[in-house]
Amino acid sequence: MDHEEKLMSDMKTMMALPGLWLAIAMLAGCSNPVQDEQDRLKMVQNTGSVEEVCEQSRKVADAALASKDEQYSTLHTMADVDCLTAELHPGTSYDQTTNSAATRIEADNMDTLGAGMGANSQ
16 A cells, blocks of 8 residues: 555545544634623624624623523623613713723622612611
């Protein structure tokens, strides 16, 4: 068997294992879909309108739901806030300084906020 015949034989063997190649390709491209959508959200927040941010925020929440991410509830609430902003200010650009994640009330801060409000209302 010459070099060319050996090469052809090896190629046939490799092609006979498509499942292995598919698994390798999937593992190589394996990523976190929630993080991918959050990365896209950051890009849209820098350049997009409030409607585009709403749409991308929904995609983040949908990805979290599909992957059974424990942050789904928080991400869904954040998408609601972004979409309400879009309803209140249609056609405007997203203002990174006034509606960023840093200025949102996060779910883990709600207890603190609620305790403070309860103490002041008595």
